[in-house]
Amino acid sequence: MDQSKIKQLILDRLEEGIIVLDADLTITFYKAASTEITGFDPDEAVGENLFKVFPHLDKDHSTFYKALTTGKPVIDQVQNYVNYKGKSVSILSTTIPVFDNGELVGAFEIFKDLTTVRELSEKVLMLQNELYTKRDGHKALNGTQYTISDIVGESTVLLELKNKAKKVANSNSPVFVYGETGTGKELVVQAMHNLSSRRSKPFIAQNCAALPENLLESILFGTAQGSFTGAKDRPGLFELADGGTLFLDEINSMNLELQSKLLRVIQDGVIRRIGGSDTKEVNVRIIAASNMEPNMMLEHNIIRPDLFYRLNVIYLYVPSLRERKEDIPILTNHFIKVFNQKMNKNIKGVTREVHDRFLNSDWSGNVRELENMIESAMNFTDGDHIALTDLQYYSIFGQTPVFKEKEKPEIPRGVGLKNAVEEYEKSVIISAIDEAGGNCAKAARMLKIPKQTLHGKLKRLGIKSCGEESE
Ligand SMILES: Nc1ncnc2c1ncn2[C@@H]1O[C@H](COP(=O)(O)OP(=O)(O)OP(=O)(O)O)[C@@H](O)[C@H]1O
Ligand SMILES: [Mg+2]
Numbered sequence: 001m002d003q004s005k006i007k008q009l010i011l012d013r014l015e016e017g018i019i020v021l022d023a024d025l026t027i028t029f030y031k032a033a034s035t036e037i038t039g040f041d042p043d044e045a046v047g048e049n050l051f052k053v054f055p056h057l058d059k060d061h062s063t064f065y066k067a068l069t070t071g072k073p074v075i076d077q078v079q080n081y082v083n084y085k086g087k088s089v090s091i092l093s094t095t096i097p098v099f100d101n102g103e104l105v106g107a108f109e110i111f112k113d114l115t116t117v118r119e120l121s122e123k124v125l126m127l128q129n130e131l132y133t134k135r136d137g138h139k140a141l142n143g144t145q146y147t148i149s150d151i152v153g154e155s156t157v158l159l160e161l162k163n164k165a166k167k168v169a170n171s172n173s174p175v176f177v178y179g180e181t182g183t184g185k186e187l188v189v190q191a192m193h194n195l196s197s198r199r200s201k202p203f204i205a206q207n208c209a210a211l212p213e214n215l216l217e218s219i220l221f222g223t224a225q226g227s228f229t230g231a232k233d234r235p236g237l238f239e240l241a242d243g244g245t246l247f248l249d250e251i252n253s254m255n256l257e258l259q260s261k262l263l264r265v266i267q268d269g270v271i272r273r274i275g276g277s278d279t280k281e282v283n284v285r286i287i288a289a290s291n292m293e294p295n296m297m298l299e300h301n302i303i304r305p306d307l308f309y310r311l312n313v314i315y316l317y318v319p320s321l322r323e324r325k326e327d328i329p330i331l332t333n334h335f336i337k338v339f340n341q342k343m344n345k346n347i348k349g350v351t352r353e354v355h356d357r358f359l360n361s362d363w364s365g366n367v368r369e370l371e372n373m374i375e376s377a378m379n380f381t382d383g384d385h386i387a388l389t390d391l392q393y394y395s396i397f398g399q400t401p402v403f404k405e406k407e408k409p410e411i412p413r414g415v416g417l418k419n420a421v422e423e424y425e426k427s428v429i430i431s432a433i434d435e436a437g438g439n440c441a442k443a444a445r446m447l448k449i450p451k452q453t454l455h456g457k458l459k460r461l462g463i464k465s466c467g468e469e470s471e
Pocket of ligand 1: 182
């Protein structure tokens with residue numbers, strides 16, 4: 001088959017747009033994105049100067065200009081501008097300089113439409129703003145669902161955690177919460193807000209993994225009118241959370257540059273909107289959470305040590321379900337009660353076999369997994385107790401049962417522990433890459449290790465590298 005035809009077919013299928021420039025900023029190739037962003041056709045663009053087709057762009061804000069003057073790529077940049085047809089758009093772009101025999105000969109940019117994401121984020125901000133500023137005077141809507149009494153469990157480790165949370169709830173010191181996924185970090189953080197004197201003020205949670213970096217920065221700090229073309233004057237979450245609590249979830253996903261800006265705000269207690277000159281004092285309690293171990297984050301340079309120690313003034317560890325098995329029957333009964341009410345059923349409990357199986361299970365998804373499994377089983381239970389057969393339906397895509405009984409490990413006779421551990425590591429990595437569809441970045445996230453570490457392991461264990469890095 002004709003190679004150029006294949007390339008054309010691939011290009012036609014791509015959602016992203018591509019622009020190629022030579023060193024004097026003349027467009028030599030242009031492929032539109034699947035949604036209309038730029039506002040012009042390829043025929044109008046090729047042969048033209050970049051600043052002619054993007055009349056609102058200037059050198060200070062051009063990623064092409066930056067890549068061509070520094071010779072360095074500009075990765076995952078959020079750009080907001082008014083396009084050729086006067087529409088205000090947002091794009092996420094990556095710009096790569098091109099060298100030929102060491103000489104910089106041009107650059108290309110791959111971009112996709114982010115307008116809808118930006119509009120939705122702004123809508124959420126606007127609604128939050130309305131929610132916190134226009135209270136009806138009856139019930140303080142502070143953005144939380146949970147209080148300390150919603151944290152079910154009687155194990156010593158959980159009671160200790162609840163006590164510690166109660167003790168420090170009223171302090172203004174930053175808090176760092178670590179716990180595996182599904183252990184109840186969100187519950188603990190909201191409960192602390194509701195125990196504090198800040199409870200009538202906003203509780204705002206932002207997942208740091210949910211947004212591209214620049215968008216996260218403008219959502220956190222706000223923007224001043226004209227800071228980029230089309231930018232509105234609007235507050236960020238720090239301003240909206242004034243007097244209350246700002247919960248930064250999955251802080252491990254925030255890039256190091258933004259981390260240093262965050263540190264500055266926490267230290268100074270003052271924010272400046274992006275592109276603005278005025279500063280404003282804010283009184284916000286910061287709670288950060290991560291489901292990656294702090295030591296691991298520090299070791300792999302995922303969190304800046306200065307930021308970590310500033311946040312970690314109060315450290316809360318939310319124990320995994322494996323570490324508090326005595327809570328399993330209590331939580332089981334609790335969730336049965338909750339779903340009895342929601343589903344209008346009258347399930348009395350679980351059978352002895354299910355009880356034993358629950359106690360011996362691994363619960364890698366912790367309380368969330370238990371909760372979801374009970375909800376699933378209760379859809380199938382015929383009798384008044386959840387039986388083993390009701391659990392078999394809890395699976396992903398109807399094939400892989402998530403619920404596994406902890407297996408007794410085989411003793412590695414003959415090969416030795418080191419080789420056995422390596423073999424196990426290899427099989428876990430291969431499964432992760434497989435489940436991530438060959439996407440290394442995704443596999444690394446599933447394994448909770450940095451991408452670089454995964455590449456090192458692939459090399460050391462002689463596993464064929466996964467090719468595709470992007471999402
Ligand atoms: N002690 C508990 N009592 C009652 N419900 C709980 C408890 N712990 C967790 N849950 C429930 O489990 C689910 C997961 O909890 P939560 O969202 O707080 O976990 P998380 O630690 O924030 O997880 P992730 O790291 O994935 O965000 C929620 O539905 C929550 O209501
Ligand atoms: Mg959470």
